[in-house]
Amino acid sequence: MADIKKREEITNSMLKLITSTKEILVIISPYIQLSSEFKKAISALDRNITILIAFRSKDINEKTFEFLHNLPNAILFGNDFLHTKCYMNEKTAIITSQNLYDYSMKNNFELAVEFKSKIDPKNFYDIKKESFFILERSRCLTEQNLKYHLHDGKVAHCSSCGTNIFPILYEESYGYGIWRKEHLCQNCIAEFEQYEKENNEVEIFKRYGQKCALCGGNNDNQLQLAMGIAPICTKCNNKMVSPIDKKKIGKYN
Template identity: 35%
Template sequence: MADFLDAPGVSAAFIEIIKNAEEQIFIASPYISLTPHNKKYLQSIDDKKVPIDIVYRSDTNPKQEDLVFLKQLQSAQLYKCNDLHAKCYINEKFGVITSMNLYEHSQSNNWEMGVRFFRETDPDLYTQTLEEVERILQASSPESNDQTAAAVTASQRTYEPRKPTRTISPKLKAPPKKGLFEKVVDSVLGETAYCIRCGKTIDYNPEKPYCPKCFASWARFNNPDYKEKVCHKCGAKYATTKTRPVCNDCYKTYYR
């Protein structure tokens, strides 16, 4: 459930977003001025090769030492956005919408507040926020750095979501073991299965084990190993993933 944060709470939540990220981090802040702690945590997550997308307002001037630090992060990409006023920090688990910039003075001196929300308990708020952050990134242009051969203008494509390349396990592509009667029934009625996230009844397809709504949510990060809750084949509560969408019993029963 979403909860209210005061200024110290926002600062602490930002650190938790960095520390707990495993797949992706988005940072939208018009003004940037990093504290030593900010740098330490960003460096630690960069060492784990977690992608970090940072967008700031194009008519602001971050300190040169901060720009140098951010550009040397191997997994980070900086973007500039015209008229950016929103402040949002989010990873694949939870996020914060706040009045606070990622700015040292703001974190130490200003009256600030924010709301923290979670993908698990606030799925609609989480999805809508993430979609808006990606729209902001789509409207932004990348910050050039010393390795950039030519300046990239705002009219050129800027942001592409970073997605893993792994696919479903080849073992699950084999058709289920079924008798003639079961195959006839399936051919007439269609084969019933379950969304591995919400449990809603859907057509059986181990390559697409989500209902449309849950697939849209999953596709934000496209992590094939993200832990889900339901067996695609039998609907039982079980820790599944897109890579392995069925429980052990169904795997042993239906697959070679």
């Protein structure tokens, strides 16, 4: 069901995936250095296509970042723990060892597996779900693009002050697991780091989990606060039991 791509086929498959995109393009690659061919392909995409790109922000060069940042339809995410490489649009997903990096494409021995949504819907769906899970836990570097591209403007909220911090791509997957600093805005993180040194975990969760990370309202879910897990209010938590495909937002409808 999956199609194995050998070294000499991978780059062409990635280019084909980009140029055939009609709705949304997802690029997850720790290291990015674009050749002129890839720059041309990405720049030629219709402005109504949303481009989501995640990379290690500390390892990207200035020229590449400037190019990506200037794309009017791109939302960039920084995640310095990235290791996976995934490229997908609404119909095709490629999981590979190859970064979107010109040197790697020309010199390294790589391997890739390509999945089609019509041929292998389960694996395609699982890849999509995990890719968006990664994006949600990455830091958005282009917040000014969020409301334009995510039609209903859904974003995660700081669990301390309630301000918007980054997009929610799937409501169900956001927030599960241990409460982390990623649930805070930059202003609250600075205060949190000092408070963390002087207080126990229960007090920390109570103080910095006052707001729901999904809706920004007051967090009434005392059980979650007591357990020290992601701050989601009771109303939002109850909505998260629906099948994930019913909670898609943005252009992934």
